Amino acid sequence: MAGHSKWANIQHRKGRQDAKRGKVFTKLIKEITVAAKMGGGDPAMNPRLRLAIEKAKGESMPKDNIDNAIKRGTGQLEGVSYEEVRYEGYGIGGAAVMVDCLTDNKVRTVAEVRHAFSKYGGNMGTDGCVAFQFKHCGQLLFAPGTNEDALMEAALEAGADDVVSNDDGSIEVITGPWEFTTIKETLEGAGFKAEFGEVSMKPLNESPLAGDDALKMQKLLDALESLDDVQEVYSSAVFED
Helix, strand or coil, X not given: CCCCCHHHHHHHHHHHHHHCHHHHHHHXXXXXXXXXXXXXXXXXXXXXXXXXXXXHHHCCCCHXXXXXXXXXXHCCCCCCCCEEEEEEEECHHHCEXXXXXXXXXXXXXXXXHHHHHHHXXXXXXXXXXXXXXXXXXXXXXXXXXXXXXXXXXXXXXXXCCEEEXXXXXXXXXXXXXXXXXXXXXXXXXXXXXXXXXXXXXXXXXXXXXXXXXXXXXXXXXXXXXXXXXXXXXXXXXXXXX
C-alpha cells in the first residue's frame, strides 16, 4: 500500500511492545495458565500452550514460572481463574479495534476498556461489530532484500497459507495460527530468519492515518494496552510515513 511502510509499521509496533516489557511476564503467565486449562498441560498436544511457552522463552521467562503457570492451569496448583473476553470498537477515522482480555472480573474490565475508548476519541461497539474485518493467523516478516523466490518456495512447501510482497521490499509469510511455530522453525532450518513474527488478528483492510489523527490513535492504543486485564490490542490502523 502506497503512503506507508509495512516494515516501518511492524518495527514501530515491536518497539512499543519492547517498551512495555514490565508487563510482559504477567500477560504471558495468564496466557499459559488459560491455555493449559483449556487444552491440557502437554504442549505437544496443545498448540496454543506451545505458542505461549515459545513466547515466554523468547522473553527469557524462568522455567519455574512457566511450569507453575501450567500447573495452575491444570489445577495442580491453586490460582486465580481467568475468563477470556473480547471487546470491539472504533478508533480515530473509524479504524477497527479489537481488545482481547483475560480477567477475573468482567465488570471491572468492561468499565476500564469503555473508559479508554471514550477518553481517547474512540467508540466501543457491540460484539462482532469489527471482528469480521480481521483474520486469525500467523505473520512472519522478512527484511527487504530477502530472496523472494527461494523464500516463497520454502514457505509454501512448509505449509504456509500465503506469501505477500510489500511495496517497501519486505516479505510477509502468512500461516495458520497453530502452524505458526512449526513453519517458523522449518524456515529457520532453511536459512530464513524472520525479523518479526507473531500470531495475531490481521486486518483484512487497513486504515491509513497521519498527522494528528495518527497521534490520537496511538494514544488510544497505548491506553488500551496499558490496562492490566488486556492481553492484546489489534487495529486496522496503519501510520503513514
